[in-house]
Amino acid sequence: QVQLVESGGGLVQAGGSLTLSCAASGRTFTTYTMGWFRQAPGNEREFVAAINLSGGNRYYADSVKSRFTISRDSVKNTVYLQMNSLKLEDTAAYYCAASSLMGFAGVRTTRWYDYWGQGTQVTVSS
16 A cells, blocks of 8 residues: 655645645555646546655646646655746645556556545646
8 A cells, every 4th residue: 555645735826936845655665656737626536646666756647737746755755846937727636646557658647657646726826
């Protein structure tokens, strides 16, 4: 089992920045890929970013590329999502996810991930 706890969400004005954190505990040695997803009311959960164990491979949704940066601290078992130039459409609940699967074929899909956090709300105001 892996437990994931997100933090860092909040209210921010458009153009501002936030950094989300996701602390992993439990059998973290089995995790390989860490991801961030988001879900706005009435919408499906969508992929935001993912990073492999070493941090050498990162993947982003087109909508956040060049604005968001995913990183991880393997000593602290924590993954981060630095969000810059936030837009109104970035408003959503953000979820951290962990996958024990090898490879990257499905990193953009929710079914690739075994464990999920409870989510943290990000609200961008005008």
